Amino acid sequence: MASVAFDKHVQFCEEYVAEVQRTLGTLFREGPTEDVHKHTGNLYSLQQKYALWLTPKIEEDLELFESALRKIGANAHYVKIAPQAEDHGQRIAEMYKTFADVMGSKLMSSEWHGEKLTEELAISMVIRRLRGILGIEELTAIRTALVDQAQNATRSAG
Numbered sequence: 595m596a597s598v599a600f601d602k603h604v605q606f607c608e609e610y611v612a613e614v615q616r617t618l619g620t621l622f623r624e625g626p627t628e629d630v631h632k633h634t635g636n637l638y639s640l641q642q643k644y645a646l647w648l649t650p651k652i653e654e655d656l657e658l659f660e661s662a663l664r665k666i667g668a669n670a671h672y673v674k675i676a677p678q679a680e681d682h683g684q685r686i687a688e689m690y691k692t693f694a695d696v697m698g699s700k701l702m703s704s705e706w707h708g709e710k711l712t713e714e715l716a717i718s719m720v721i722r723r724l725r726g727i728l729g730i731e732e733l734t735a736i737r738t739a740l741v742d743q744a745q746n747a748t749r750s751a752g
Contacts (some may be wrong), residue, residue, distance in 0.1 A: 602647035626693040628671040655727040
């Protein structure tokens with residue numbers, strides 16, 4: 595069962611990160627856009643597909659990320675359809691603030707740690723945060739320990 599749970603978690607992580615990369619690519623190319631809604635739908639579908647294999651903590655942390663994406667999409671849509679609305683400026687400010695939070699506030703400048711920002715660098719910053727949410731470091735440590743244990747058992751038997 596542990597092996598199945600591990601495999602399912604890995605499958606979820608791979609599919610989820612692939613969709614996050616597509617989402618971030620859209621945001622990087624287009625900025626805050628209502629088109630992000632299709633990506634949030636895809637991310638939600640992945641969570642539903644693997645719901646049995648996700649911890650409540652992972653779901654909670656991913657919800658924060660997905661909620662920010664939905665907020666970007668909703669504000670972008672509202673700004674587009676209601677340009678004369680009283681809160682138009684406020685919605686634009688909120689949309690860009692959330693966009694900066696998602697993409698990493700360092701993106702508001704043209705450099706990060708002395709490097710010119712590129713789509714790849716921006717995406718890698720977000721993926722790094724996502725690795726923490728998904729527990730990738732811990733899973734890798736467990737896998738390494740199990741492989742070492744199996745190799746030591748093989749050497750002892752031989």
